[in-house]
Amino acid sequence: MKKVVLAYSGGLDTSIIIPWLKENYGVEVICMAADLGQGEELDPLNEKAIASGATKIYIEDLKEEFVRDFVFPVIKSGALYEGKYLLGTSFARPLIAKKLVEIAEKEGADYVSHGATGKGNDQVRFEVTTFALNPKLKIVAPWREWDIKSREDALKYAAERNIPVTATKEKNYSMDRNLFHLSHEGSDLEDPWNEPKQDIYMITQHPEQAKDEAEYVEVEFEKGIPVSVNGKKLAPVELLEALNEIGARNGVGIVDMVENRLVGMKSRGVYETPGGTILFRAHQELEALTLDRATMEYKQLVSVKYAQLVYDGLWYTPLKNSLDAFIDTTQENVTGLVKLRLYKGNVMAAGAQSPYSLYSEEFVTFEEDDVYNQKDAEGFIRLFGLPLKIKAMMEQSKK
Numbered sequence: 033m034k035k036v037v038l039a040y041s042g043g044l045d046t047s048i049i050i051p052w053l054k055e056n057y058g059v060e061v062i063c064m065a066a067d068l069g070q071g072e073e074l075d076p077l078n079e080k081a082i083a084s085g086a087t088k089i090y091i092e093d094l095k096e097e098f099v100r101d102f103v104f105p106v107i108k109s110g111a112l113y114e115g116k117y118l119l120g121t122s123f124a125r126p127l128i129a130k131k132l133v134e135i136a137e138k139e140g141a142d143y144v145s146h147g148a149t150g151k152g153n154d155q156v157r158f159e160v161t162t163f164a165l166n167p168k169l170k171i172v173a174p175w176r177e178w179d180i181k182s183r184e185d186a187l188k189y190a191a192e193r194n195i196p197v198t199a200t201k202e203k204n205y206s207m208d209r210n211l212f213h214l215s216h217e218g219s220d221l222e223d224p225w226n227e228p229k230q231d232i233y234m235i236t237q238h239p240e241q242a243k244d245e246a247e248y249v250e251v252e253f254e255k256g257i258p259v260s261v262n263g264k265k266l267a268p269v270e271l272l273e274a275l276n277e278i279g280a281r282n283g284v285g286i287v288d289m290v291e292n293r294l295v296g297m298k299s300r301g302v303y304e305t306p307g308g309t310i311l312f313r314a315h316q317e318l319e320a321l322t323l324d325r326a327t328m329e330y331k332q333l334v335s336v337k338y339a340q341l342v343y344d345g346l347w348y349t350p351l352k353n354s355l356d357a358f359i360d361t362t363q364e365n366v367t368g369l370v371k372l373r374l375y376k377g378n379v380m381a382a383g384a385q386s387p388y389s390l391y392s393e394e395f396v397t398f399e400e401d402d403v404y405n406q407k408d409a410e411g412f413i414r415l416f417g418l419p420l421k422i423k424a425m426m427e428q429s430k431k
Contacts, residue, residue, distance in 0.1 A: 034059045036172060039132050039158065040089065041065065042077045043207075044197045048189050049174050050084040053145060054353035063089040064135045066128045069099050069211030069269075076196075076243055081218040084195050088406035092131050093209060099268035102127055103212055107311050109257040110319070110331065110361050110364075111339035116289045118305045120213030126347035128191055129161035145172040153294050157345030158356070164348040169314060169380050183218070205211045205232070211272050213285075213305040223302050224290055228302045235276070236304040239283030239377030246375040248382060249278050251314040256363030258311055272307050279306025285375040321389045322365045330379050331362050413423065 036053055040046045040063035050061050063081040067074055074091060081089040102123045113119055132144050143358045144162060148154035150173070159171050180186050183204055206218040214235050220226045232237050251261040259265060261274045279285050285306035293299050319328065334355055341352050368386025372379055394403050 034143065035062060035136075035139055036060070036143040036145050037062045037132055037136040037139060037141045039064060039066075039144070039145070039146045040077070040081055040086070042073065042080050043147070043245065044186050044190065045175070047080065047084050047197050048180075048193075049145060049147055050081070050086050050188055051193050051195065052174055052178060052189075052223045053172065054085055057127065059143070061086045062074075062135070062139055062141065062150075064132050065089060065091045065096060066124075066131055067091055067093045068124055068127070069095050069273075080196050083139055089097070090135055092135075092209050092223065095129055096267075098127055099211060099272050103308070103311075104257055104268065104270065104357075105356060106338075106342060107258070107308075107315050108363055109355070110312075110316065110335040111342055112312070112335070113339040113421075114289070114291055115345045116280060116287050117291060117303065117339075118213065118287075118299075118308045119339065119430075120210060120303065120305055120308065121208045121215050122153070122343045122345070124208075124212070125157035125209045125345060126161045129158045130165060130348075132158070133165045133169065137166065137353065143170045145170050147175070148173065149175040151293075151297065153207060153343065153345065157293055157347075160345050161348055171364070173216060173297055182248075200243065209234075211269065212308050213303055216302040217299065221302060224300050228288060232302065233286065233304060235281045236286055236306050237283045238406065239286070242281065242283035242376045244376075246373050247282055248373055249275070249310060250369055250371045251275070251310065252368070253315065253318055254367050256315065256360075258314070272311075272357040274407050275307030275310045277307075279310050279374065280304075282306075282374040285309035285377055286376055286377060289292045309379060310357065310372060310374075313381070314372055315362050316364070316384060317372075317381045318366055318368050319369045321368065321384050321391055322386050323362065324390060327362055331359070334358060360410055 036057065036059045038046060038049060038053070038061055042065065050063070053059055053061050063086045065074065065077050077091060079091055106119055107121055111119060135142050143318070146155065146158045148158060155173055162169055162171060180189060187197070204219045205216045205221070208215045216232055221228065250262050251258055258271055261271055267275060285304055285308065287303045287305065290298050290300045323331065338355050341349065346352055365388035367388060368384060371383035373382040394401060
């Protein structure tokens with residue numbers, strides 16, 4: 033009997049894929065669920081997978097690897113897709129696919145499968161990662177094959193086969209949750225004119241309902257990696273969990289955006305990323321203190337490309353590896369402490385310090401100093417503006 037290893041979340045799509053694979057391919061279905069910090073969502077997965085027809089299920093605890101090897105590198109990069117999206121789903125998919133490949137190899141399976149639709153980015157992320165890690169594996173993508181055309185069809189299919197699902201016609205969002213974020217798509221959000229309902233948020237307090245007093249948080253970094261919160265050294269998972277709690281109660285990290293999918297269409301997503309938003313802003317403030325102008329400007333260019341690579345699922349690629357090497361070099365002196373002020377969804381800089389700070393009060397002061405000769409600026413400006421002066425002289429000579 034052929035085996036298929038399915039990336040299983042317990043949601044509507046992957047739940048109905050189990051019987052569909054058995055009915056249409058006559059295969060044994062083995063599920064692999066990645067524990068990336070979904071919490072209570074994982075509790076019923078073993079029972080649900082077996083009830084849906086799977087032979088067995090692996091529930092892999094990947095939280096530490098996720099934060100250490102995926103969250104932190106992206107924070108160091110400064111990647112922000114289209115100026116808003118912190119890429120929480122994007123960089124989770126390569127890790128899930130990596131584990132999917134490992135389980136397939138362990139089980140001697142020839143196929144892997146996923147529940148991503150033919151309209152989305154995740155199909156690309158799962159499959160190009162599979163190509164990169166084991167090109168011999170074959171892929172079954174049911175959404176590109178079956179006759180199910182909508183989530184309503186999927187609910188009907190599940191009901192006909194007594195497959196346990198939690199999705200309903202009334203609350204039919206497509207959601208993805210991990211330690212870093214929670215995303216919401218579909219349903220009433222498909223119309224970009226519709227403001228998200230306040231009860232959509234499952235992690236973050238709505239800013240209007242957050243407390244009326246500002247809260248300060250201090251984050252310490254070593255070579256671009258966060259190591260402590262409010263003076264307490266924490267392991268990667270604990271650190272992100274602590275920042276999530278702080279950010280969530282202050283309404284931090286809600287993003288509502290229309291983005292350009294890799295497959296060519298625009299989509300609308302609402303994201304909750306409380307701890308990730310704090311980390312991103314704190315890291316940004318520390319880099320402002322420790323990076324020289326030329327390095328910072330070039331790193332900003334790299335960050336845009338890095339965000340696109342991650343969004344497009346190109347995690348395991350030579351270019352991504354090369355950009356990581358550049359980014360790691362820029363982070364050698366990104367060590368220090370950042371203080372942020374959180375208030376009703378806003379994250380404001382409140383202070384930063386570093387033993388590698390390039391900020392010199394002695395040079396920048398408006399008071400009298402002994403280190404800077406202001407007359408030096410005259411020659412600098414003359415040379416800096418010389419090309420413009422020559423161009424203007426040429427144009428005047430033609431009149």
